[in-house]
Amino acid sequence: MKYRIWYSTESFADFIIANTNLKNKIYTKKKMYESDANNSKNFHTMPDHIKKILYLDAPDLIIEIDHEPIFSVEVSTEAGTGHNVFQRFARLAASVENNVPSFYIYPEAVIITRQNTAPRWDKINPLVFKALDDVMSIYKIPSLFYYFPTDYPHDAVTSPNLLKKGVKYDQNRNYAGSPLATDSEMQLMFSAMNEIIGVVENQGVIRGRENLLNKRLIIDRRTFMNQEFIVKGGTMNTSPLSATLKIPTQYLLNYLRKHENTHYQIGELLKSRNETIIYKVDAKFRGDPYPGALAAIDYLLCREGKSFEERKYNLVMVWGNLTIDNVNNTLNIISTKSTINDFISSVQASENKNILSKEYRLSDNFCGTVKKS
Incomplete structure (x- = not known):
């Protein structure tokens, strides 16, 4: 089985490869061109099954096996209040709409520092958990959320990573800008990715994708996401x-x-x-x-x-x-x-x-x- 990793940023591709079972596979890496408008010549050299996922916007990473996409990854370190956490939602939806599982890595909170005010945590809008669960209910394909590592809920003023808005990046320079791999959230995400790799290798891509929501590891993550919506006070009356x-x-x-x-x-x-x-x-x-x-x-x-x-x-x-x-x-x-x-x-x-x-x-x-x- 041959894997192909389509990436927007190569260092992030290397980060995912090094921390999952992909490191033991035969794979090639390919640059992903985000749109017809930005790079028409190169965009149309990509296969149709990849371009279909890009029809709304490009994720940061797409993993495929024998020319069949098996999951995509989207990562951000922006503040997640209000509309902001939904900025990348169209990319997640486009992936799942093409029966490709998606992963969303986003901070639980980031530190905002404004003039004449003390640093404070800007927390995520929990409505994103409900939106992702509704996508999963319709398509029966995983769309999983994992927290980008931060110092939260440590006091913002004394946060060890205050200058980085409280965000924890991996220390390996080869993975510049990637989340801290040893964080528990990232370890859970790597396990979920390995689960998908194992399922599609054993059952085939089509049948494997259909069975993913039945896997205990993914059921548990979906339960966690639903709990986060409730615990963080999510309602249907918040933005947007x-x-x-x-x-x-x-x-x-x-x-x-x-x-x-x-x-x-x-x-x-x-x-x-x-x-x-x-x-x-x-x-x-x-x-x-x-x-x-x-x-x-x-x-x-x-x-x-x-x-x-x-x-x-x-x-x-x-x-x-x-x-x-x-x-x-x-x-x-x-x-x-x-x-x-x-x-x-x-x-x-x-x-x-x-x-x-x-x-x-x-x-x-x-x-x-x-x-x-």
């Missing part, structure tokens, strides 16, 4: 769900019909659902963390099946301040910060490559597409 609103779909249709013409027609799928979840973003346009948060909202509130068509509610993102007009059964959207026009302008002005294959037409704060004639 606190920025959502459920409305009758008819209100949305009444708003959109102002812009309907021969070039833009409202799709039947949108009309087919009685209610719609609106994700309200009244901020200046930027990427992260909103795409990941949107993906998390999909699984937390909307999804009932593996396809985007299998949603109980429509999911719509609105840039601006949204108010409901119950008299006219429609929406009012006002924004002084940004609109969907800013998104379109940003894409079209891309210095790397404009990857739009369709002509975009604008409807105030919504965006629709029509094929070029």
Whole structure:
């Protein structure tokens, strides 16, 4: 059996190899090119089964055996409050949507130091545990969370790693930027990775992946994640769900019909659902963390099946301040910060490559597409 390790950062690939059974396997390492826009020439040299996992965003690592991906890894050391912990969620979802188990390494808390205030711990938003569990419930594929090692809950002011925001990195220079391998969380993660390697070698990739959620080690980790959601006070009223609103779909249709013409027609799928979840973003346009948060909202509130068509509610993102007009059964959207026009302008002005294959037409704060004639 031959393994191939696709990486964004080679030192992190070496870290995972050295601490798992991969070190005893025959393997090659390959650079992973993150997107069509950033590196079109090299991106299209990668096999299709890898590009499918990258369709939303690129994870840090993908491990495959005989050209079949067996797990992906995403790692971050950012502060995890609010929307932030969901910044990488789309990458995790894209992996599991392709039946590939995913691992998420993220700090339980990091130290934030601001002017004229003492250092303090910025703690993770526990809603991420519920989101990952919902993904596992739908796809029956593991999506496991492990804490990036930190000094937490040690007092922030006297944290041994205060200058590193309380984060513990591995001391081996060959693995620069990687988490401390001897930490108990990392040891548990390496064991889970070894479990996956053993299962797919013994049962084959397809059958093995189907049986992973039944393995005691993975059951225990899923239980831990569910407990963390409860223990850390997780609720369905925290960010990003606190920025959502459920409305009758008819209100949305009444708003959109102002812009309907021969070039833009409202799709039947949108009309087919009685209610719609609106994700309200009244901020200046930027990427992260909103795409990941949107993906998390999909699984937390909307999804009932593996396809985007299998949603109980429509999911719509609105840039601006949204108010409901119950008299006219429609929406009012006002924004002084940004609109969907800013998104379109940003894409079209891309210095790397404009990857739009369709002509975009604008409807105030919504965006629709029509094929070029």
